[in-house]
Ligand SMILES: O=P(O)(O)OC[C@H]1O[C@H](OP(=O)(O)OP(=O)(O)O)[C@H](O)[C@@H]1O
């Protein structure tokens with residue numbers, strides 16, 4: 001049965017409020033500015049979910065005097081579903097990556113398959129250094145070995161989460177908070 005955003009809101013819990021998320025993004029910026037000092041990395045937003053986080057992160061590092069070269073990519077394996085499948089590339093970045101340092105910005109590191117594939121692709125394109133900034137990291141032991149966020153905002157529980165870029169069936173990305181569906185609600189889908 002199709003469920004709408006009102007149903008998801010009524011069957012979920014608040015995990016992180018807006019102030020906490022914004023503060024967690026601001027807290028990532030000094031380490032990024034330090035690690036990339038003297039470089040202008042290619043800043044790759046992983047669409048769609050990474051969009052709100054990437055915009056905010058860019059302003060935070062910009063405020064510290066660091067520049068970024070913007071580009072984006074879209075690789076998806078959830079396609080509006082609550083469990084992942086095969087990864088589909090919808091858009092690859094146009095910026096040549098050979099010899100460049102890359103900073104990936106995504107909303108969530110869950111099982112890591114998406115960022116693993118993106119990192120491999122960036123390296124195959126000749127990037128010299130590829131780092132991950134993720135707003136949320138889901139806590140479980142199913143992550144692809146070796147994949148971790150170099151810069152991480154908040155932890156989220158092992159439940160389906162939405163808001164701040166993350167969708168519930170393509171809805172709710174504009175919520176300025178992160179919510180988690182109840183396990184009962186997930187079973188109803
Ligand atoms: O760590 P993983 O288990 O691979 O999942 C994380 C990825 O899944 C989501 O993208 P999604 O496929 O939903 O595409 P979207 O951003 O366009 O919604 C999210 O934005 C991450 O890119």
Ligand code: HPA
Nearest residue numbers: 110159160161162166167
């Ligand atoms: O829990 C999640 N919510 C939204 N999108 C996601 N992509 C991977 N995991 C999730």
